[in-house]
Structures are given as C-alpha cells and as structure tokens.
Amino acid sequence: AESLKLAQASxxxxxxxxxxxxxxxxxxxDGNQLDTYKICKEIVEIAPLAYRYDALELCLRVAQADGVAAVEELTLLKDLASWLEVDTNRFREMMAKILPAGMHEEKDVEVILGVTSDMSKDKTRKHLNKEYSKWNAxxxxxxxxxxxxxxxxxxFIAETRSEYIGKP
Structure with missing residues (x-):
C-alpha cells in the first residue's frame, strides 16, 4: 500500500x-520574454544571500555545460551577479573555479581579474600584483x-599589466 502511494505521488x-x-x-x-533584471530584484527581496549564490552557481554551471563561455553568456553572468547583489570578488572566485579563463571565448579583464576602467594605474598595479601572487602560488x-x-x-596578468600599466 505504501509503495502504491509513492508511485501515485511520483x-x-x-x-x-x-x-x-x-x-x-x-x-x-508565443514570443514572450522574461525580464531577468526584475526577476533578480525579486530574488534579492525574498532570498537570503546564500540562495542568491546558489542561483548564480547554477547559472555558471549551465554556461559551463558546452565547454565554452560565449561573450553573451559572460555579459549576462556579470549582470546577474550585479543584479543579485553578490560580492564581486566572490563572484570572480566562483567564475575562476567553474568557468576558468581558458573556457572564455574572449577574455574580459574585469570579469577575470577584477580590473576596471576607473582604477588608477597604481591601484591596477597593486591589484594585479595581488592576483599574480595568488596564481603564482x-x-x-x-x-x-x-x-x-x-x-x-x-x-593573462602579464598581458594585462603591459596593456594597463605599460612595460616595467
């Protein structure tokens, strides 16, 4: 009787x-689309931070499935991380584990290394030194x-250093 109930429930x-x-x-x-920004804002209102990281990890794993992270996927993932209001550095760490730079169709220094266009040369240099130490280990x-x-x-760090700071 119990197995019949389980089969019915299944x-x-x-x-x-x-x-x-x-x-x-x-x-x-029917041609409908979802508003991912609105959905993310709703998630932020109702879900604890840990669940938002879980949702983002699921998205990263979906992007990982075909072995290549297309530019559009990376842009969407970066937007999702922002809209879900997660820590940028933690998001980058998740990206490095799940979608290593070798999988990226094009390498985005902001996503991969955390270098942004508004950073000074000195701040960029210090940040790249920190990244270098981490990866060198x-x-x-x-x-x-x-x-x-x-x-x-x-x-990639060496290339970025040359591009953003110049030759030593």
Missing amino acids: NNTKHELDKALDEAVGFFR RVTNTDSEIQTQADDMLK
Whole structure:
C-alpha cells in the first residue's frame, strides 16, 4: 500500500512537472520574454544571500555545460551577479573555479581579474600584483589542471599589466 502511494505521488509530481514544462514552452513559443533584471530584484527581496549564490552557481554551471563561455553568456553572468547583489570578488572566485579563463571565448579583464576602467594605474598595479601572487602560488599545485590554469592566468596578468600599466 505504501509503495502504491509513492508511485501515485511520483506520477502526480511527473504530471505537474510535465504541465509546467508545457506551459513554459508555450510561453516562449508565443514570443514572450522574461525580464531577468526584475526577476533578480525579486530574488534579492525574498532570498537570503546564500540562495542568491546558489542561483548564480547554477547559472555558471549551465554556461559551463558546452565547454565554452560565449561573450553573451559572460555579459549576462556579470549582470546577474550585479543584479543579485553578490560580492564581486566572490563572484570572480566562483567564475575562476567553474568557468576558468581558458573556457572564455574572449577574455574580459574585469570579469577575470577584477580590473576596471576607473582604477588608477597604481591601484591596477597593486591589484594585479595581488592576483599574480595568488596564481603564482598555484603553479606548483599537484593537480595539472590547476597548474595549467595558473600558467594561463599568469600570462593573462602579464598581458594585462603591459596593456594597463605599460612595460616595467
């Protein structure tokens, strides 16, 4: 009797999910769009910060699924992080773990390194030195993927330093 109840509950859940999926497909098929900014603001009002990080991690994992982070995906992820009002540095750390720079179709220094156009040369230099120290410590990691990522990041930091600060 108990297994029959579980099977019925499972069938009811499946029916509800199928119905919700059909409604979602119909919504988009009719040309409707979602206002992601508005949705994020609603999430900020009702969800604790930890849940907002969970939602952002899910979005990062979806972007990771095809192995390449397109420019449009990275722009949307950056917007989502801003709209969900999460810490920029923590978002960058999540990006580095889930979507390493090697997956990026184009490298965005703001997303990858946290360098913004409004930073002074001195602030940029100090920030890049901090990033260099962090990634340089990972070059000797026992995990070869982390070593490769660290090497790539050190090269990117050097390129960014040349571009934003000039040759030493």
